Amino acid sequence: MSEESSFSLIKRRSFLSGLSKASLLMCLPLPALAANDTTAPNEGLTGIQFLSDPYLQNCTEHSVTVMWLTNNDCLSWVELIAPDNTRKKCFTEAHGLVSAGKGLHKIKLLDLLPDTNYRYEVFSKEIEDFHPYHLVYGETIKKGPFSFKTFSAQQDEVRFVVLNDLHDHPDNITEMMAAGCKPSDYDFVVLNGDAFDYVSDEAQILRNVLVPATSIFASExxxxxxxxxxxxxxxxxxxxxxxxxxxxxxxxxxxxQGPVRFIVMDAGEDKDDDHAEYGGLISFNPYREAQALWLEKEIENPAFKTAAFRVVLIHIPVFHSGEGHGSLHCRKLFNPLFNKGKIDLSLSGHTHRYGTYDADEATHNYPIVIGGGPGTAVRKDGRRTLIKVHATKTSLALDMLTDDGKIVGAYRLKK
Incomplete structure (x- = not known):
């Protein structure tokens, strides 16, 4: 592990102070935090209401997707506000039909300029009666304005943070982000696998990821x-x-994004496809084989080859994660391609034990960083981690911080 520098160094006192401030966020409407809780997200609500603030997905140089949830049938749209303050109404349509209904709203904003700041507002207009030739509209509700910045491959730098193994503890998002980061510290956030113990319903997704994430960062x-x-x-x-x-x-x-080519892999289940627990309902062996074929092409992609740095995001690390079937299969299929492509860094979770593992010629010729987490148990201070990365065209700096303010891993890589 390379020596630490002043980059992103957070003093223990200020970090714990941030945790105290973050505890105020627990006043947010998170009525039940258990993974198996079945409370309906719209229980007790009357009229049309937002179940979540908008959250941003799949940002590129020329587009971004805005998503949110409501409780009743409605027509939803986004008003995009350009830097010159002109407005554009955006909605989702398919086969000539404008999307309208209950629940989840997904609107892609297109034809954007790279590396540009925009603002936006979201609207949902209730549909009280939905007849073939006559609609009765009700109240219109609004959220915003919010702001975002488009990505750009031409940027000189990129900053991002990584959380992993949240396991249905929303405070793992709110406390770690509020205490460990300022908005200027990151362009985007990575939830690097196992946000849930298992997925039961929409209410769980709202309570344990969407509401805490939008309370801190995800709307912008x-x-x-x-x-x-x-x-x-x-x-x-x-x-x-x-x-x-x-x-x-x-x-x-x-x-x-900027000087980094990001490779996002789906490691799948850690058990074999024929494991009795899954009743024949999983098929991850062929899925990982298909990813290996894709990855073989990706490492020949000019965008991959010419990037200053190449960073892999994969939940199950291909080494240092035991000898389970998923780990071994990822190792067999992906690691030779990671080595061949000369990736610079792999970021993972899964083990719930933080660690840094230097490159070596015998196994992986790139460093592996594994974030910590409390897993399915009640969280314990000092086990959760937040990984902060800052890359320029000539260097990449990584600090891994635990929730008690300690730096437990650091890399300083040169191009």
């Missing part, structure tokens, strides 16, 4: 939802993908 800074092995469990797992937005609809993909 996008986040990446990297699939972990616990996301694929539970009766609602197959609906989970609808609540986030991915390039080309895949949970594995690549994108460039």
């Amino acid at each position: 800074k996008p986040f990446l939802m990297v699939q972990g092995n616990h996301e694929v469990r539970g009766k609602f797992a197959r609906q989970l993908f609808s609540y986030f937005d991915y390039p080309k609809g895949n949970s594995y993909y690549a994108f460039t």
Whole structure:
């Protein structure tokens, strides 16, 4: 592990002070935090109401997706405010039909300029009666204005932060982000797998990810939802993908922001496909094989080859995570390609034990950083981590901080 520098150094006293401030965020409307709680998100609500603030997904140089949830049938749209204060009304349509209904709203803002600040407001107009030739509208509700900045491959630097293994503890988002970061510290946030113990319903997604995330950053800074092995469990797992937005609809993909080419991999389940617990309902071996074929092409991509740095985000690390089937299969398929492509860094979670592992010629020729977390147990101070990364065209600096303010891992890489 390389020597620490002053980059992102947070003093223990100020960090713990931030935790105290973050505790105020627990006054947010999080009525039940258990993964298996079945309280309906709209229970007791009358009229049309927002169930979440808007949250940003899949930001690129020329687009971003805005998502939010409401309790009743409605027509929803976004008003995009350009730097010159001109407004554009944006909505979702398919086959000539404007989307209208209850629940989840997903609107993609297109034709944006790279590296540009925009503002936006979201609107939902209740539909009281929905007849074939006659609509009766009710109240219109609004959130905003909020702001965001588009990505750009031409930027000189990128900053991002990583959380992992939240396991249905929303305070792992609010406390760590409020105490460990300023908005200027990151362009986006990575939730690097196992945000949930298992996925039961929409209410759980709202309480344990969307509400805490939007209370801190997600209305103005996008986040990446990297699939972990616990996301694929539970009766609602197959609906989970609808609540986030991915390039080309895949949970594995690549994108460039500033000097970094990011490779997002989906490690899948950590057990074999024929494991009795899953009743024949998983097929991750072929899924990982398909990703390896994609990755083989990606490492030949000019955008990959010419990037100053190449960073992998994968929940299950290909080494230092035991000998389970998922770990071994990822190691077999992905690690040779990571080595061949000469990636600079791999960021993971899964083990619930933080650690840094230097490159070596025998196994992985790139460093592996594994974030910590309390897992399914009640959180314990000193186990949770927040990883902060700042990359320029010539250097990449990483600090891994625990929730008691200690730096427990640091890398300073040169191009």
